[in-house]
Amino acid sequence: MIARLIEGVPRRALAMLGVLLVALTAxxxxxxxxxxxxxxxxxxxxxxxxxxxxMMGFAGQLSLGHALYVGLGAxxxxxxxxxxxxxxxxxxxxxVPVAALAGAFIGFLAFRFRVAGVYFAILTIAVAExxxxxxxxxxxxxxxxxxxxxxxQYAHNDLWNLRGHPAMFYYILLxxxxxxxxxxxxxxxxxxxxxxxxxxxDEEAARSAGIDAFHYKMIxxxxxxxxxxxxxxxxxxxxxxxxxxxxxxxxxxxxxILGPIVGGVGTLFGPILGALLLxxxxxxxxxxxxxxxxxxxxAKQVFYGFxxxxxxxxLPDGVWPWLCKRIGLTERNQ
Amino acid sequence: xxxxxxxxxxxxxxxxxxxxxxxxxxxSVIFGVVRVVNFAHGEMMTIAMYIAVTLFSxxxxxxxxxxxxxxxxxxxxxxxxxxxxxxxFITRPEHTQFLLLVALAIIIVNVLLIVFGPDAQNVQxxxxxxxxxxxxxxxxxxxxxxxxxxxxxxxxxxxxFKYTRIGTAIRACADNYTGALVVGLDVRHxxxxxxxxxxxxxGAAGVMLVLIVDVTPAxxxxxxxxxxxxxxxxxxxxxxxxLLGGVLIGLTEAMAGLLFTPSAKSMFAFAILVLVLxxxxxxxxxxxxx
Amino acid sequence: xxxxLSVDAVSKxxxxxxxxxxxxxxxxxxxxxxxxxxxxxxxxTLFNMIAGVFAPDNGSITFAGERIDGLPPDKxxxxxxxxxxxxxxxFPGLSVEDNVIVGALLHRHRVDAARAHAHEVLRRLDLYDKxxxxxxxxxxxxxxxxxxxxxxxxxxKLLLLDEVMAGLRPMETDRIVAIxxxxxxxxxxxxxLIEHVMRAVMALASRILVLHHGxxxxxxxxxxxxxxxxxxxxxxxxxxxSA
Numbered sequence: 001m002i003a004r005l006i007e008g009v010p011r012r013a014l015a016m017l018g019v020l021l022v023a024l025t026a027x028x029x030x031x032x033x034x035x036x037x038x039x040x041x042x043x044x045x046x047x048x049x050x051x052x053x054x055m056m057g058f059a060g061q062l063s064l065g066h067a068l069y070v071g072l073g074a075x076x077x078x079x080x081x082x083x084x085x086x087x088x089x090x091x092x093x094x095x096v097p098v099a100a101l102a103g104a105f106i107g108f109l110a111f112r113f114r115v116a117g118v119y120f121a122i123l124t125i126a127v128a129e130x131x132x133x134x135x136x137x138x139x140x141x142x143x144x145x146x147x148x149x150x151x152x153q154y155a156h157n158d159l160w161n162l163r164g165h166p167a168m169f170y171y172i173l174l175x176x177x178x179x180x181x182x183x184x185x186x187x188x189x190x191x192x193x194x195x196x197x198x199x200x201x202d203e204e205a206a207r208s209a210g211i212d213a214f215h216y217k218m219i220x221x222x223x224x225x226x227x228x229x230x231x232x233x234x235x236x237x238x239x240x241x242x243x244x245x246x247x248x249x250x251x252x253x254x255x256x257i258l259g260p261i262v263g264g265v266g267t268l269f270g271p272i273l274g275a276l277l278l279x280x281x282x283x284x285x286x287x288x289x290x291x292x293x294x295x296x297x298x299a300k301q302v303f304y305g306f307x308x309x310x311x312x313x314x315l316p317d318g319v320w321p322w323l324c325k326r327i328g329l330t331e332r333n334q
Numbered sequence: 335x336x337x338x339x340x341x342x343x344x345x346x347x348x349x350x351x352x353x354x355x356x357x358x359x360x361x362s363v364i365f366g367v368v369r370v371v372n373f374a375h376g377e378m379m380t381i382a383m384y385i386a387v388t389l390f391s392x393x394x395x396x397x398x399x400x401x402x403x404x405x406x407x408x409x410x411x412x413x414x415x416x417x418x419x420x421x422x423f424i425t426r427p428e429h430t431q432f433l434l435l436v437a438l439a440i441i442i443v444n445v446l447l448i449v450f451g452p453d454a455q456n457v458q459x460x461x462x463x464x465x466x467x468x469x470x471x472x473x474x475x476x477x478x479x480x481x482x483x484x485x486x487x488x489x490x491x492x493x494x495f496k497y498t499r500i501g502t503a504i505r506a507c508a509d510n511y512t513g514a515l516v517v518g519l520d521v522r523h524x525x526x527x528x529x530x531x532x533x534x535x536x537g538a539a540g541v542m543l544v545l546i547v548d549v550t551p552a553x554x555x556x557x558x559x560x561x562x563x564x565x566x567x568x569x570x571x572x573x574x575x576x577l578l579g580g581v582l583i584g585l586t587e588a589m590a591g592l593l594f595t596p597s598a599k600s601m602f603a604f605a606i607l608v609l610v611l612x613x614x615x616x617x618x619x620x621x622x623x624x
Numbered sequence: 625x626x627x628x629l630s631v632d633a634v635s636k637x638x639x640x641x642x643x644x645x646x647x648x649x650x651x652x653x654x655x656x657x658x659x660x661x662x663x664x665x666x667x668x669t670l671f672n673m674i675a676g677v678f679a680p681d682n683g684s685i686t687f688a689g690e691r692i693d694g695l696p697p698d699k700x701x702x703x704x705x706x707x708x709x710x711x712x713x714x715f716p717g718l719s720v721e722d723n724v725i726v727g728a729l730l731h732r733h734r735v736d737a738a739r740a741h742a743h744e745v746l747r748r749l750d751l752y753d754k755x756x757x758x759x760x761x762x763x764x765x766x767x768x769x770x771x772x773x774x775x776x777x778x779x780x781k782l783l784l785l786d787e788v789m790a791g792l793r794p795m796e797t798d799r800i801v802a803i804x805x806x807x808x809x810x811x812x813x814x815x816x817l818i819e820h821v822m823r824a825v826m827a828l829a830s831r832i833l834v835l836h837h838g839x840x841x842x843x844x845x846x847x848x849x850x851x852x853x854x855x856x857x858x859x860x861x862x863x864x865x866s867a
Contacts, residue, residue, distance in 0.1 A: 060360065063438075109608070113610070113611070113613070114615075115615065116369045117429065118432050121432065122562055123561065123607075126559070126563075126608055129600065130601055130604045159764075179420040191734075192721065194735070197717075197718060197722070201717050202715055206726070208701060209706075209726055210702050210727075211726070213698070250559075273443035297448070301444040301447075305438070305439075305441035306437075308437035309441070313419075316426070
């Protein structure tokens with residue numbers, strides 16, 4: 001099985017991946033607390049970017065409301081913990097289906113009624129906004145005043161309750177990102193992956209070749225939503241507070257898509273590279289501004305906006321394909 | 335609650351809705367002709383709003399007097415945007431154009447945030463608290479003036495498109511891009527003109543709204559979304575549809591705010607959007623394409 | 625020979641325009657059946673109804689003994705009807721090989737089995753050497769053959785070809801004709817084609833249906849049809865008869 005996964009990948013790429021993996025595994029040992037937090041953010045966005053990429057890059061459905069799944073995952077697990085003391089790993093068993101159901105709902109509405117392209121994107125925005133305002137009024141999760149998770153301790157790592165040192169979260173996210181990467185690779189090479197790509201290229205032609213587009217688009221949406229909700233659970237237990245205004249906000253959804261778009265939609269490594277570039281550069285910017293004594297709320301977002309603009313205008317396929325050509329790494333399935 | 339209150343709120347909603355309609359009209363015109371989904375629509379309006387607020391606080395210039403100049407500024411902005419950037423994206427896939435405007439929206443909102451800060455600003459004119467009494471109705475002066483201005487601009491736009499040469503040329507481009515090219519129309523210029531007009535509409539709407547609401551940078555995305563709801567409900571590409579949709583949404587918003595909590599009123603707009611997308615995607619007055 | 629496809633009194637109108645008017649015909653199994661006629665005669669509308677793009681207003685379409693009118697395109701393909709499009713639609717961003725693998729995956733769930741089958745089909749269609757190229761980079765004749773390959777990979781019993789010779793030079797036309805004849809001979813594949821290129825029609829078809837204004841004006845062997853007065857008047861013209 002591993003042979004199939006690495007089939008067609010040039011040796012150089014594998015070597016580089018190996019080095020990267022080792023570096024990432026060793027990072028918490030040498031990184032400062034601040035750098036560790038930045039790395040955690042990078043991995044978080046890399047992971048979610050992968051999940052989003054399944055819907056867009058593989059199946060061609062533009063979702064601008066992915067914060068919905070993060071929020072649903074986060075709130076479900078957090079509420080279960082706060083109200084019933086249920087740990088996050090058990091909470092996942094509820095959170096993931098909830099998000100998957102939401103995804104299925106959106107997918108069903110959209111695909112049954114032929115809502116596509118930009119209209120589909122608007123639909124996803126609307127549902128996320130509906131959730132944002134809705135959760136503001138949901139008293140079970142403390143509405144707009146925010147849901148707070150009790151932080152018992154920070155000193156030792158309680159893996160079961162996800163309470164502990166940031167390094168614990170780092171390794172969880174690292175494992176998740178690596179697994180997501182492998183999973184996506186396997187998906188792309190599978191029958192489902194071929195059908196998704198066909199649908200993305202030309203849905204009508206795909207149907208004429210016997211592909212039940214509705215069925216496969218639904219699979220993409222549900223997998224994407226489910227994967228994203230896991231990140232939501234981590235989010236909840238890392239930050240320990242949730243506000244609907246922040247969690248479901250469209251700015252979050254846009255942050256989610258930036259990595260894959262800048263890195264390269266539809267590629268495997270794009271979301272990871274994108275997250276690295278964007279978060280890395282943004283934090284550098286913030287640090288630089290802080291060093292100059294300037295505090296500009298919104299500067300980071302302006303930076304993101306310009307990055308997006310630049311990529312769309314100059315490198316529409318993303319940085320990763322361009323980089324691949326530059327360093328001579330053209331892979332078959334990318 | 336006594337009937338008068340419902341009536342007053344409803345009328346207020348309709349009047350505000352007319353301004354919303356003008357805003358959505360701009361979006362509809364842009365989409366109807368250039369086929370660009372302007373995701374930065376609300377953000378462009380916020381630019382106009384801040385210009386109005388700044389001019390008022392610096393020079394005490396009444397926003398309504400500044401309507402034409404500010405609309406002109408937005409026109410120039412829209413024209414430059416289309417001519418300089420978007421025109422080269424005509425042949426690119428739909429979602430690429432969309433994301434281009436998403437990027438622009440992000441930049442605009444946050445630059446405004448940096449420059450003006452997140453606190454709400456507003457304009458208090460001499461007539462800010464006046465109202466007219468029409469029978470049992472008590473109508474806010476600001477809303478009345480704003481609505482009147484909105485109608486005036488909308489009518490001017492209708493007349494332009496129906497009766498002037500340029501207006502007809504633009505409609506030709508909308509109908510048939512290649513055909514327009516073939517008969518020698520400078521389509522790129524006309525597209526830019528149209529985007530400029532759409533931007534001018536939204537700029538004018540922004541100036542009017544400044545009289546009615548408080549201005550924060552966060553209004554940008556909120557109004558973009560609202561404009562989409564209106565345009566999709568009324569019918570993408572239909573000018574009367576945009577106004578109708580605006581009135582409908584303004585009314586719904588006002589009544590929902592009265593009957594439920596004010597903060598939940600956007601939920602109704604979104605619910606309407608979802609329903610329309612599902613059951614009548616061409617909107618109330620749109621034409622079915624496909 | 626039994627009828628594989630049976631079209632029975634099928635009609636379709638589009639907002640006042642009658643595109644297909646109570647059309648009936650049968651395609652025998654293992655035969656090559658051509659539909660010809662002037663532009664606007666309703667040929668592609670007919671195809672679209674058979675392929676499931678839209679349903680007929682009246683009448684029925686029966687395939688291998690079961691009714692298929694009203695079924696969606698993917699179900700129809702799964703029943704065994706493959707189709708190509710008048711304006712070629714391969715998957716542009718995918719490689720030639722992947723295009724055909726998509727088709728092969730319909731009835732084979734393992735990618736390596738699908739790939740093997742795809743290679744067979746590509747060899748038959750003379751595209752094996754180009755299998756790594758992106759579909760969008762191919763020439764028009766190659767893209768047309770690619771579409772045929774993709775449709776063939778779905779193991780159809782009936783292949784619908786919509787003006788597959790359009791825009792091809794005579795040499796390329798002959799090449800595709802040869803491939804289709806070979807397919808029909810060796811595998812018994814039934815072919816229904818819309819065609820304007822009479823050279824191909826005469827070489828391939830065992831039966832021809834002539835459409836005009838949505839109705840059949842002639843049906844029969846090539847020799848019969850080509851000498852039919854109505855066909856000559858409406859479509860072929862007197863010179864064509866001597867060809």
